Amino acid sequence: MTPARELTVGQVAMRSGVAVSALHFYEARGLIRSHRTSGNQRRYSRDVLRRVAIIRVAQEVGISLAEIAAVFQSLPEERTPTREDWNLLSTAWRDGLDHKISQLKKLRDGLTDCIGCGCMSIDKCPLRNREDRLAREGTGARRLAVR
Amino acid sequence: MTPARELTVGQVAMRSGVAVSALHFYEARGLIRSHRTSGNQRRYSRDVLRRVAIIRVAQEVGISLAEIAAVFQSLPEERTPTREDWNLLSTAWRDGLDHKISQLKKLRDGLTDCIGCGCMSIDKCPLRNREDRLAREGTGARRLAVR
């Protein structure tokens, strides 16, 4: 038998390492797509594996499913994404990742310099100033504090 | 009047930028401590500001409150933490941050090299391999996949 061109949800789960329920969930959220067999079972094209891999990697670095979905909107619905399509994603996220990396570095250095330094003047502390800048990106507490 | 040595929740909220309800919550979780006035109101010593700053910064980089609480267990309960005490935290987290930074770099490079590359063989793809390693640290989906 020729290897099946389409994957069942179980196969995708096994190969991608995410639970079947999570795949259902991603589909409900519009992150992946499937078509159905005559018996109403999902069948996935191979590029779903790439999508799922990207979803997991992106989540790992703190990107929410909503944000991932937003970027995925730029991918074509009907054809398998081309190199150019993926390149757009890559570019979009590389900026975000660069930003996160620089933040983490600042934090690491801040922890070294400031938490370890024993200074008690939190207002003048670089760590505190750093936090103020981060706060500007809003975590919920900030929204409250600002209004 | 001499400036109050102790802070009320409202003052801590204002100076730290987190909501009063969040401070209550942190206290319930054992992340910060307060003592009470005769009228049952909370009063904080100044080092709570440092603790809250650390909590926020740590959260920003994806450390959960539970993990923060765990590290905070190493701080003394009764005395104000010394330089040495904070140094322990700093060391504990610096390793984690270094790890996260290297992960992010790998991801950024993986996105550049692999997502953009257009290759469709997800099993041999460095991005996919990277994800497998990350999966070992468990996100929930993995627990299911493993059992």
Added chain:
DNA sequence: CTACAAGCTCAACTTAACTTGAGGTCAAGC
């Protein structure tokens, strides 16, 4: 001494990202 802003407690609600369970269908091997 009285308003009224700030605090207090406790329970319930919120969002994200899934998982679990119930009740029923599909398909592949013996």
Added chain:
DNA sequence: GCTTGACCTCAAGTTAAGTTGAGCTTGTAG
């Protein structure tokens, strides 16, 4: 042709990290 494991749907449960609201108490400024 039947059994068994994979699927399906839909609703409800779960965890993290808080927020919101109700009902009641404190403390401070005029």
